[in-house]
Amino acid sequence: MPSNICRFAGCTLTGALSVTTHVRDAITVVHGPQGCTHHNFSLLHATSLDNDRIALPPLVSTGLSETDVIFGGEGALDRTLDTVIARDPGAVFVLSTCIVDTIGDDVGMVCGAKAGVPVIVVPTAGFLGGSFQTGVNNALIALAGMAGPADRNGGVNIIGEKNLEYEVEENFAEVSRLLALLDLSVNIRFVHDLATDRIASLGAARLNVLRDPSLIPVGESLKERFGTPYIPAYPVGISGTVAFLESVADTCGVDCRHAVEEEHMLRQQTLDDFADLAGAGIFFTPLPPDPEGSRVAQDIAQALRLDVTSSGCPVPVPVTPPVGIIGVRRLLHRWRRALHA
Incomplete structure (x- = not known):
């Protein structure tokens, strides 16, 4: 079994890119030197192929030069955004880099002046101590800002799947199987292979299921924004599924006795x-x-x-x-x- 460990040891930028590149009709702009984009493009492309997902990460670099670093890179970002917006994507995500935060570019000001498509800023400069998981959490919280109030539809959101891990689809299928035992269905996978317009239904779910406890800050943010309760982690191990079923049933107010019985039999x-x-x-x-x-x-x-x-x-x-x-x-x-x- 190949190790996952190298896939989750990247910088803050890499963590955020593992989220934003799964919004399939959006474009991610990496504001920084070309090397930051090139490195992450290679990593994301390779891991996608390993997971039988043939897709080129939709990345664009502002390609900051030495001159931009000295005199400021806001002009490079402004020109890049004009070019990207002309493609009419569903959204544009702008991710900062360590060098951009060091020189003090006002990324929010440049992005806020654009119109036509949503332009979302995700803070991803990790040189002050941010980790891969920090980037994931920042991206999820930033993208959640695209969703407004919505009528409850009874579904369940899957939050923060580890898009770079092996067996991501198999793990999703297992959680879906358990939810189906309780007659619950998935609303959206936030964020995995998702269209921009589906983000609007984020607040419609009755429950959020987090991939693991490192996403609790995201769960709390979504709870504060939409009032949605959350389960802090996927079920793991030989006995985790029963506890998961009972926790979901208790939160949603449904009867889980038949589901638990079936799961004991499968165990x-x-x-x-x-x-x-x-x-x-x-x-x-x-x-x-x-x-x-x-x-x-x-x-x-x-x-x-x-x-x-x-x-x-x-x-x-x-x-x-x-x-x-x-x-x-x-x-x-x-x-x-x-x-x-």
């Missing part, structure tokens, strides 16, 4: 299907980098009566814990292949 079926692994000695590789990943891997091993020992067979553990029972089943297939190799 038992999974343990029965992989009972042949019982008693095997294993150790995890690479070691999970966080306590949650380690806990989930240990819980799965304990449920199957596997012996975790340094002399055991190396089995793969992804950086992000498996989502739901179906994610656990995919992981156990990899463990079986490793043990039988």
